[in-house]
Amino acid sequence: MQQNGEANANTGRAGRVVLTAALALLAISVATSGRTQEHAGEKPRWWSPGDGATLPELAVYPNASGHLGILNAGGPVDTRGHPFFEPIGTNGRACVSCHQPSDGMSLSVQSIRERWEETQGADPIFAMVDGANCPNLPKDDPASHSLLLRRGLFRIAIPWPPRGADGKPFEPEFDIEVVRDPGGCNTDPVYGLNSPNPTISVYRRPRVVANMEYVVHQNFGVSPFVGKTGEPALRDPETGKPLNMNMMADARVVTLKSQMNDAARSHLEFAGRLTPQQVARIEAFERQVYAAQVDMGAGGSLVEQDGPPGLGPYNLLHGARGVLGNNTTRWVIPMGDAWQSAKPDETAETRRMRESILRGQQIFHFRTFWIRDSMHLNTVGLGNPTKRTCATCHGMHMTGLDTVNGWMDIGTTNLPWAKEAPRNPWQTEDELMPLFKITCRRSAHPHPYLGRVIYTQDPGRALISGRCNDVGTIVMQQFRGLAARAPYFSNGSAGSIRELIDFYDRRYNIQYSDQEKIDLGNFLAAL
Amino acid sequence: MRMFSVSAVLALLAAGPLQAEEQGRLAFVACPIVQDTPTVPCWLVEYQGKTYYMGIQTDVSAPFNPPSLGHKVLVEGTPTDREICGAQVIEPIRISIIPELSPECDELRMARPGVDLGFDPPRPPGPSRGRLAFDYLDPPPVPQAPFAVRNFTVDYDFEGMVGFRTPRILQPALEYAQQSKASRLEVTGFRGATRLSDGKLLEEHAGIARERAEEIVRMFRGAGLDTEFVIRAGDEAIEGGPENRKVDIRIVP
Numbered sequence: 001m002q003q004n005g006e007a008n009a010n011t012g013r014a015g016r017v018v019l020t021a022a023l024a025l026l027a028i029s030v031a032t033s034g035r036t037q038e039h040a041g042e043k044p045r046w047w048s049p050g051d052g053a054t055l056p057e058l059a060v061y062p063n064a065s066g067h068l069g070i071l072n073a074g075g076p077v078d079t080r081g082h083p084f085f086e087p088i089g090t091n092g093r094a095c096v097s098c099h100q101p102s103d104g105m106s107l108s109v110q111s112i113r114e115r116w117e118e119t120q121g122a123d124p125i126f127a128m129v130d131g132a133n134c135p136n137l138p139k140d141d142p143a144s145h146s147l148l149l150r151r152g153l154f155r156i157a158i159p160w161p162p163r164g165a166d167g168k169p170f171e172p173e174f175d176i177e178v179v180r181d182p183g184g185c186n187t188d189p190v191y192g193l194n195s196p197n198p199t200i201s202v203y204r205r206p207r208v209v210a211n212m213e214y215v216v217h218q219n220f221g222v223s224p225f226v227g228k229t230g231e232p233a234l235r236d237p238e239t240g241k242p243l244n245m246n247m248m249a250d251a252r253v254v255t256l257k258s259q260m261n262d263a264a265r266s267h268l269e270f271a272g273r274l275t276p277q278q279v280a281r282i283e284a285f286e287r288q289v290y291a292a293q294v295d296m297g298a299g300g301s302l303v304e305q306d307g308p309p310g311l312g313p314y315n316l317l318h319g320a321r322g323v324l325g326n327n328t329t330r331w332v333i334p335m336g337d338a339w340q341s342a343k344p345d346e347t348a349e350t351r352r353m354r355e356s357i358l359r360g361q362q363i364f365h366f367r368t369f370w371i372r373d374s375m376h377l378n379t380v381g382l383g384n385p386t387k388r389t390c391a392t393c394h395g396m397h398m399t400g401l402d403t404v405n406g407w408m409d410i411g412t413t414n415l416p417w418a419k420e421a422p423r424n425p426w427q428t429e430d431e432l433m434p435l436f437k438i439t440c441r442r443s444a445h446p447h448p449y450l451g452r453v454i455y456t457q458d459p460g461r462a463l464i465s466g467r468c469n470d471v472g473t474i475v476m477q478q479f480r481g482l483a484a485r486a487p488y489f490s491n492g493s494a495g496s497i498r499e500l501i502d503f504y505d506r507r508y509n510i511q512y513s514d515q516e517k518i519d520l521g522n523f524l525a526a527l
Numbered sequence: 528m529r530m531f532s533v534s535a536v537l538a539l540l541a542a543g544p545l546q547a548e549e550q551g552r553l554a555f556v557a558c559p560i561v562q563d564t565p566t567v568p569c570w571l572v573e574y575q576g577k578t579y580y581m582g583i584q585t586d587v588s589a590p591f592n593p594p595s596l597g598h599k600v601l602v603e604g605t606p607t608d609r610e611i612c613g614a615q616v617i618e619p620i621r622i623s624i625i626p627e628l629s630p631e632c633d634e635l636r637m638a639r640p641g642v643d644l645g646f647d648p649p650r651p652p653g654p655s656r657g658r659l660a661f662d663y664l665d666p667p668p669v670p671q672a673p674f675a676v677r678n679f680t681v682d683y684d685f686e687g688m689v690g691f692r693t694p695r696i697l698q699p700a701l702e703y704a705q706q707s708k709a710s711r712l713e714v715t716g717f718r719g720a721t722r723l724s725d726g727k728l729l730e731e732h733a734g735i736a737r738e739r740a741e742e743i744v745r746m747f748r749g750a751g752l753d754t755e756f757v758i759r760a761g762d763e764a765i766e767g768g769p770e771n772r773k774v775d776i777r778i779v780p
Contacts, residue, residue, distance in 0.1 A: 165749070224701055224750040225694035227587075232749030240751065327655045366653045370635070373597065380691045383584050383593025385561065385635070387568055387652045445626040445688075449597060 045102055046111065049087035049094035049124065052080045058313075060294060061102035065483035065525040069294035069303065070101045070210065071313035077285065083278040084285050089268025092124035095260075095282070098154070098206040098267065104291045104481025105210040109152035109492065116142065116149060129269055130155040133183030134191055134201070147183060147432055151492035153203035155185065157266070158252070160198045162466045165234070172466030173444035176200070179455065180435035202458040203433065204249050204490050207477055210291035214399045215246055215478065216256060217322025221404035228376045228405055231465075244322070244404045249474050249490040250461045251407060256283045290316040291481040293526050299353030300346065302526055308335040310361075311526060316398055316480070325397030326365075332391050332400055333479075333527065335361050353522060360523025365391045369510040373449035375409040375473055384449075390504075393476065400479035400527075407473040411507050412489045413458040414450065414472030419493040419503075433457040433491065440468035447471060458491055483525040497521045553617065554603045554723045556625065558632035559594040562612050565638055567648045569612035570594060572602055574724075579606065580614035581622060586650045587691065591620065596633055599625040601685045601729070603721060603768055613642050621769045623685035667699060674707035674780035681743060683772040685721065686731055689742050697743070700776050701750055707780040712747065713757045716740030719771035720764035731772065736760035739774045 045061065055077040059070040079085035084095040099105045107125070115123040126145055128135040131154060137144035147153040160176070161169045178186040178193055185191045185201040193200060222244045226233050233242040234254055245251040253259045260282050264270035274282070290313035295301045303312035310333035325332035339354040346354075370385040371377060377393055378384035386392070393408060394400035402408075411417025421431040438454040446452045447469050454471045462470035474490045482488070487495045494500035501517050504510060512520070555574045559581070562569040567584040570593040581602065582591035594600040604620035679700040681693060704712060716736035721729045737760035744756045765771040
């Protein structure tokens with residue numbers, strides 16, 4: 001029951017097709033800005049691989065909160081022959097299959113369900129390699145794709161034991177056992193942990209492929225040693241420079257180049273390596289595409305020329321990359337003065353929404369709570385607990401990323417906080433996620449908050465580092481385009497922005513009032 | 528990899544702790560306590576019926592980093608006659624979070640009238656209003672030739688290994704090794720022991736000296752330093768203060 005309600009945040013497609021007055025408003029504000037041609041798509045368009053159309057300079061797509069804008073700073077993108085948009089692998093998928101412009105360059109579970117219905121499961125996103133709970137299941141049965149259809153999760157296969165930078169396996173600090181395996185893959189004789197190629201399958205959401213200059217910045221905090229743990233940072237194989245390690249849920253690949261080769265091999269079943277031309281085109285595309293909400297429906301435009309400096313894709317294009325925003329000289333998401341007082345042409349509904357967003361921004365930056373037992377935050381010198389705010393962890397200006405090495409454990413995948421289906425005689429749904437038991441060896445320190453035995457749905461960074469205290473740490477994602485891409489968190493456990501806020505409220509005993517939740521929710525949806 | 532004896536160092540340091548003891552130095556293990564205030568929380572600890580103040584929550588870059596509920600804390604320091612948050616200030620202070628879990632350490636005292644810092648904390652609990660708690664230092668000048676042998680010391684909490692404070696030392700050391708094209712790095716690990724105020728000796732585990740040295744070498748290798756490393760470690764625990772929990776790095780150009 002609980003699970004069926006998981007991703008009902010968005011209204012149905014019909015709801016999204018309706019063109020609101022706000023869209024007209026947007027068209028005007030964009031046109032008057034004179035910075036681009038306007039394009040007002042009336043329907044969240046599905047980009048099929050090899051579609052061949054042109055992605056306009058500014059593409060606008062409806063979502064439940066208003067509209068999202070995809071800005072191509074390099075001008076309209078001719079997708080014909082473009083390796084991000086063409087099915088260059090063997091399974092008919094393109095990068096765009098899972099990184100859809102209308103979904104904030106991620107992929108909402110709503111779009112996934114619509115594709116299943118429209119194509120009876122034939123869309124290449126359902127390819128068995130990772131679009132099913134396990135490749136050995138019957139292809140046409142929706143139950144084989146339950147993690148994708150219900151939570152928007154693709155299978156990520158990680159070799160075990162972990163491999164070092166030299167590609168050689170090394171001894172992890174812990175042992176791992178499979179406790180529960182609803183997808184069947186972790187216990188499978190061909191694909192599982194005890195197969196000839198021991199592999200752990202975890203299930204994760206696609207991440208936003210936009211605003212990437214922020215994700216891969218080389219600015220504040222990037223140094224040879226990771227500032228949170230002291231370990232050596234991964235280095236760019238081309239330049240030898242240390243990297244910020246802020247990409248993917250586990251930072252297993254952290255340059256755009258290495259990531260795209262990994263994606264092509266795993267998701268597209270592409271044999272060999274991408275050509276230098278393909279690499280250059282994908283990277284150029286990724287570095288110039290920006291995504292952010294552009295209006296809140298009747299709640300008004302977010303991209304007026306004198307509007308808040310933290311909102312909309314244009315401000316992302318012009319923002320400072322990779323700098324801390326956790327101070328009042330430079331906010332994480334700056335709002336400026338534009339909305340402080342009503343404008344002559346502002347409707348009452350727009351006014352109410354703007355005031356709510358402003359309050360939400362204040363809550364995000366200033367509402368304190370006790371952050372407790374969160375690995376790689378409470379361990380970096382602030383104390384445990386530390387009385388701080390959302391902006392403490394989500395500190396990077398314009399994106400809410402951490403500036404470096406954003407893997408932390410807030411309890412999204414580790415028990416006791418991770419979402420688990422309640423068990424009782426009346427509950428018919430089984431839990432979807434696998435469950436692993438991690439036992440930290442005596443030779444390592446125990447995990448400072450979870451001890452030596454940890455149950456987790458996704459060990460996260462620990463599958464790469466082999467470290468006990470990395471179990472369940474997940475690299476945080478950027479905050480942009482949230483309204484277009486539910487569900488949230490790497491394991492899709494928050495079906496809506498409200499559920500995400502409720503998670504934090506439970507996890508840190510924040511005791512938000514209902515109004516605070518609404519305001520914080522509007523603020524997040526406006527990003 | 529050769530072993531070398533630390534007994535010479537041991538003799539040298541033997542006089543240290545005694546002197547400190549005479550000046551009222553305290554060393555004890557207890558549960559930390561969080562005392563909230565209208566601004567940032569204070570961190571307190573009780574020992575033999577007295578409540579002591581260890582420090583406040585500030586910032587990653589602060590000289591004092593608070594301990595952790597759920598763990599005991601080793602406190603090494605000298606009480607003063609000042610009071611903050613209604614407790615006697617220990618300063619200088621060195622604290623170490625004991626790695627094993629102690630769920631009984633779970634006391635968070637709410638803010639109440641009369642309990643105050645009495646000063647503006649360098650960093651409020653939210654975003655700093657236009658200032659940073661501690662200025663980030665400009666990077667030191669790139670080391671220039673001629674290069675001589677240079678020593679760096681990594682210090683540790685009790686039972687501590689590489690952590691968030693280590694890069695502040697490893698980074699300049701790495702830079703010096705790279706710039707001087709070091710022919711060799713001699714990395715020497717030490718194991719400490721603290722005489723507690725109740726007379727017990729608290730020793731770091733046997734083998735930690737070598738583990739520390741090996742870990743530091745892994746850090747340098749991982750950061751791309753391709754040179755000869757000589758690992759040394761003594762197995763005896765050196766009795767004294769925090770200064771004995773360390774790794775010495777000798778960079779030979």
